[in-house]
Amino acid sequence: MATQLLCMCCGAQPQPQPQAAPFMRFPFWNSVHPKNPTSVVRVQAEAADMNMNSIPHVLSVAGSDSGGGAGIQADLKTCAARRVYCSTVITAVTAQNTAGVQGLNILPEDFVADQLHSVLSDMHVHVVKTGMLPSLNIVKVLCQTLRKFPIKALVVDPVMISTSGDVLVGPSVLAGFLEELLPMTDIVTPNIKEASVLLGGVPLKSVSDMRTAAKLIHDLGPRNVLVKGGDLPNSLDAIDVFFDGEEFYELCSPRVNTRNSHGTGCTLASCIAAELAKGSSMLSAVKTAKHFIEAALDYSRDMTIGNGAQGPFDHFLALNINQSSCRLNRFNPNDLLLYAVTDSAMNRKWGRSIAEAVKAAVEGGATIVQLREKDAETRDFLEAAKVCLEICHSYGVPLLINDRIDVALACDADGVHVGQSDMPARLARTLLGPEKIIGVSCKTPEQAHQAWIDGADYIGCGGVYPTNTKANNRTIGLEGLKEVCLASTLPVVAIGGIGLSNAREVMKLGAPNLNGVAVVSALFDRECILTETRNLHALVS
Ligand SMILES: Cc1ncc(COP(=O)(O)OP(=O)(O)O)c(N)n1
Ligand SMILES: Cc1nc(C(=O)O)sc1CCOP(=O)(O)O
Numbered sequence: 001m002a003t004q005l006l007c008m009c010c011g012a013q014p015q016p017q018p019q020a021a022p023f024m025r026f027p028f029w030n031s032v033h034p035k036n037p038t039s040v041v042r043v044q045a046e047a048a049d050m051n052m053n054s055i056p057h058v059l060s061v062a063g064s065d066s067g068g069g070a071g072i073q074a075d076l077k078t079c080a081a082r083r084v085y086c087s088t089v090i091t092a093v094t095a096q097n098t099a100g101v102q103g104l105n106i107l108p109e110d111f112v113a114d115q116l117h118s119v120l121s122d123m124h125v126h127v128v129k130t131g132m133l134p135s136l137n138i139v140k141v142l143c144q145t146l147r148k149f150p151i152k153a154l155v156v157d158p159v160m161i162s163t164s165g166d167v168l169v170g171p172s173v174l175a176g177f178l179e180e181l182l183p184m185t186d187i188v189t190p191n192i193k194e195a196s197v198l199l200g201g202v203p204l205k206s207v208s209d210m211r212t213a214a215k216l217i218h219d220l221g222p223r224n225v226l227v228k229g230g231d232l233p234n235s236l237d238a239i240d241v242f243f244d245g246e247e248f249y250e251l252c253s254p255r256v257n258t259r260n261s262h263g264t265g266c267t268l269a270s271c272i273a274a275e276l277a278k279g280s281s282m283l284s285a286v287k288t289a290k291h292f293i294e295a296a297l298d299y300s301r302d303m304t305i306g307n308g309a310q311g312p313f314d315h316f317l318a319l320n321i322n323q324s325s326c327r328l329n330r331f332n333p334n335d336l337l338l339y340a341v342t343d344s345a346m347n348r349k350w351g352r353s354i355a356e357a358v359k360a361a362v363e364g365g366a367t368i369v370q371l372r373e374k375d376a377e378t379r380d381f382l383e384a385a386k387v388c389l390e391i392c393h394s395y396g397v398p399l400l401i402n403d404r405i406d407v408a409l410a411c412d413a414d415g416v417h418v419g420q421s422d423m424p425a426r427l428a429r430t431l432l433g434p435e436k437i438i439g440v441s442c443k444t445p446e447q448a449h450q451a452w453i454d455g456a457d458y459i460g461c462g463g464v465y466p467t468n469t470k471a472n473n474r475t476i477g478l479e480g481l482k483e484v485c486l487a488s489t490l491p492v493v494a495i496g497g498i499g500l501s502n503a504r505e506v507m508k509l510g511a512p513n514l515n516g517v518a519v520v521s522a523l524f525d526r527e528c529i530l531t532e533t534r535n536l537h538a539l540v541s
């Protein structure tokens with residue numbers, strides 16, 4: 001699709017707007033929908049929002065699920081799991097369990113307005129996420145209030161039919177969605193049935209239908225559309241179609257076979273809201289949310305709560321994975337600055353253990369370490385990895401494992417690096433969960449794009465120069481590195497033949513997502529690793 005900046009619904013030219021403050025850089029704010037006055041309010045409000053200590057805050061406007069799996073309860077758990085504050089405005093109370101919805105009590109719109117006012121007049125809300133909006137008047141009250149109180153993004157989960165198949169709202173609400181809510185929306189996340197309802201009942205039977213629906217829903221006003229294909233028949237994968245008005249993305253994950261899928265829609269939308277509140281771009285918020293759901297479903301596949309057909313899942317999976325370890329928090333792209341990659345043959349040549357080599361590198365200023373032990377016995381590798389993990393963490397440096405997901409899991413390393421012929425990154429993500437760091441080797445823009453879709457955190461791109469460390473490695477040069485950097489929003493680390501003589505030349509490439517250099521022989525095939533690392537660190541800093 002052409003990447004032109006014309007409004008899809010009226011053909012008008014979007015107004016250029018000032019860049020958002022660094023705390024919240026939302027690329028979708030750079031152009032404002034001409035029919036959407038609230039977005040203008042948001043950008044103007046940006047200037048006042050320079051408080052870097054402000055806690056990411058999502059306001060969930062949704063219904064209560066007495067069973068605790070969906071609605072407000074799911075939103076609170078999701079935001080807590082994603083470390084974002086969540087306030088709530090309750091629109092309805094359901095009597096609900098794992099068998100379905102037994103009762104629904106809608107709150108008067110005046111009281112919904114009171115709740116909205118209480119929260120928004122007092123607290124600094126970044127993102128509003130909506131779930132069940134059970135009456136037209138509640139939709140109207142919400143839209144009116146949002147026009148008064150500027151927020152950064154509006155995430156709309158158009159809850160109309162519960163996962164158990166119960167119809168949760170009447171058709172009059174649809175008019176409110178179409179006329180008022182969707183034109184103010186930054187992202188709407190319908191499932192197949194909801195997308196069909198929004199489009200007047202057209203059936204969606206294939207991914208191609210989902211793309212068409214995403215485009216048609218985008219024409220209704222929201223800036224981004226995510227059509228969720230979890231219910232698509234005859235599909236082994238869960239494919240969601242994301243459309244940002246210019247490009248389509250098919251986000252694919254293996255379908256998790258579990259009864260415990262109640263609340264996935266609420267969780268996905270509130271995870272997107274949470275990531276946006278933290279400052280993610282829309283694309284990366286959607287991607288993170290999808291991985292979070294996938295990991296949570298997989299983690300909870302055998303949980304048993306309730307006797308009905310559809311159970312809830314565990315949002316707090318990350319808390320349960322090896323609590324004793326001092327694993328570092330999520331990936332920081334700046335850690336790629338000086339990336340030390342070990343080599344067993346070099347350590348042998350110089351008579352060093354892996355741990356000695358790693359200690360010298362982190363003392364010298366390596367900012368991330370990868371254990372690339374191609375010929376180590378599994379048991380020796382695992383023992384060495386545990387020791388190196390302690391050393392690295394004592395310096396606040398993440399430790400990744402090359403190729404071996406099993407070893408990374410067994411020692412609770414911070415992540416893995418995989419190449420094009422190793423385990424696919426998508427599978428590695430499923431096995432490792434959303435919190436671990438995954439790097440993927442890419443030599444082309446296509447591989448870089450796939451790495452993003454698969455949930456990678458960074459790209460290792462090379463060989464920038466010829467290398468003797470990796471046999472038969474194709475050299476792509478600085479031009480190849482630049483092409484990959486430009487093709488991706490993922491952070492990139494350059495690799496291959498890099499050392500003191502050329503590291504500065506690599507960094508001078510100036511691509512904003514080129515975060516550092518990865519080095520093997522220039523550190524580990526030298527007499528003094530500490531000195532070499534110090535010198536290289538000084539050069540790239
Ligand atoms: C940071 C970084 N980038 C690229 C690679 C190469 O990975 P791969 O292509 O899987 O090759 P091997 O390292 O497994 O030989 C890397 N290891 N690290
Ligand atoms: C492990 C590796 N991967 C590469 C790639 O191009 O993906 S080049 C490489 C070896 C880098 O070693 P040195 O710093 O000694 O040249």
Ligand SMILES: [Mg+2]
Nearest residue numbers: 403418419422
């Ligand atoms: Mg590999």
